[in-house]
Amino acid sequence: GQSLEQPSEVTAVEGAIVQINCTYQTSGFYGLSWYQQHDGGAPTFLSYNALDGLEETGRFSSFLSRSDSYGYLLLQELQMKDSASYFCAVRGYNQGGKLIFGQGTELSVKP
Amino acid sequence: DGGITQSPKYLFRKEGQNVTLSCEQNLNHDAMYWYRQDPGQGLRLIYYSQIVNDFQKGDIAEGYSVSREKKESFPLTVTSAQKNPTAFYLCASSGADTQYFGPGTRLTVL
Numbered sequence: 001g002q003s004l005e006q007p008s009e010v011t012a013v014e015g016a017i018v019q020i021n022c023t024y025q026t027s028g029f030y031g032l033s034w035y036q037q038h039d040g041g042a043p044t045f046l047s048y049n050a051l052d053g054l055e056e057t058g059r060f061s062s063f064l065s066r067s068d069s070y071g072y073l074l075l076q077e078l079q080m081k082d083s084a085s086y087f088c089a090v091r092g093y094n095q096g097g098k099l100i101f102g103q104g105t106e107l108s109v110k111p
Numbered sequence: 112d113g114g115i116t117q118s119p120k121y122l123f124r125k126e127g128q129n130v131t132l133s134c135e136q137n138l139n140h141d142a143m144y145w146y147r148q149d150p151g152q153g154l155r156l157i158y159y160s161q162i163v164n165d166f167q168k169g170d171i172a173e174g175y176s177v178s179r180e181k182k183e184s185f186p187l188t189v190t191s192a193q194k195n196p197t198a199f200y201l202c203a204s205s206g207a208d209t210q211y212f213g214p215g216t217r218l219t220v221l
Binding site for chain 1: 142144151152153154156159161169201205208209210211212213214215
């Protein structure tokens with residue numbers, strides 16, 4: 001089967017940098033995605049890594065290492081509005097297009 | 112504007128009643144998905160459809176049914192057989208590796 005593990009909660013202060021890790025067990029996948037979900041809202045796409053390495057999109061970066069079965073989302077210059085849940089997800093080979101989501105990490109940004 | 116719409120935003124139903132949640136997309140995506148989310152939890156896949164007139168069960172399909180008669184529409188019926196239907200229901204569509212979500216329907220069983 002396939003599973004993704006993330007920390008359940010992370011707390012950081014405004015202006016800081018935080019890293020949310022995602023480790024996975026899967027036989028093969030196309031890429032690692034990250035989604036953000038504010039309380040009561042819908043998940044929104046943040047970032048996608050098809051290849052190993054770092055992808056940067058403004059204050060957010062995402063990293064993938066297939067050899068280490070590991071990825072992370074890096075949030076810089078944290079703002080209060082970044083308080084949300086963050087999910088990693090993969091689309092496995094022979095999975096019919098569906099994504100497998102981690103359980104999510106709740107990020108709390110303190111003043 | 113391209114996107115996914117779900118209606119209604121809030122839905123109340125009595126035990127023993129079936130209810131249908133609407134999901135429409137104008138992104139011209141072939142694939143559509145239904146997820147259930149319980150408080151403080153992740154997303155669990157109920158059903159998905161990769162093409163019109165075809166759909167597959169996800170991880171928690173029992174007590175739910177779907178149809179995919181049009182590319183734009185993927186309604187979900189929560190039947191009376193679903194033992195604990197109170198939850199937040201999210202519809203999504205995708206063209207490749209990115210999924211786009213609707214605003215969700217919060218279902219409460221009274």
